[in-house]
Amino acid sequence: MQILVFLLDNLFFVLVFASLLRAWMNQSRLRMTEQPGRFVMALSDWLVKPLRRALPNGLRQARLDWASLAAAALLALSHALLLHLLSLIWLPGFDWLSWVWSVPAQALLFLLRTVLQGLLAMTLVYALMSWIQPFSPIGGVLARLLAPLLQPLRRRLPLVGGVDLSALVLILLLQVLLLALG
Incomplete structure (x- = not known):
């Protein structure tokens, strides 16, 4: 059951x-013909x-x-419903009516967790790319996507030895939010 x-x-x-990410890239007016746009479209079309x-x-x-x-x-609703159906199969005596409230709540929590984990992954990749290959195309896309989250931090955080620590602070904040959500 745990593996499934x-x-x-x-x-x-x-x-x-x-x-x-597709919605966010469209909102940011990023071209979907470059990565990660093509990958996102292939997964969601x-x-x-x-x-x-x-x-x-x-x-x-x-x-x-x-x-x-x-x-x-x-x-997200499909995910929550599938998990509930699996609970019905593997847990005898499971309350059939509990899905009315718990499926939408589980779907909302899954959406929030997905947003936070996705932002965390994007920020990690952005931080690594900015150190290793600062002018890569994916670095530019990530910089544009993460700018609304990083700009407020950059205004408040000083450079330390010429290094921008805003991405690291964002990673810490996202981890704290994930812990609070869990």
């Missing part, structure tokens, strides 16, 4: 984060495209990518 839950968690993490067609015309033309956000929400 582990595999489901990781599969849905990748799918949900791809949908959220199967759900985002039909949702985009199903949305009312006003939402389709909005600045916010509602189809990608809806895809992330549907995937």
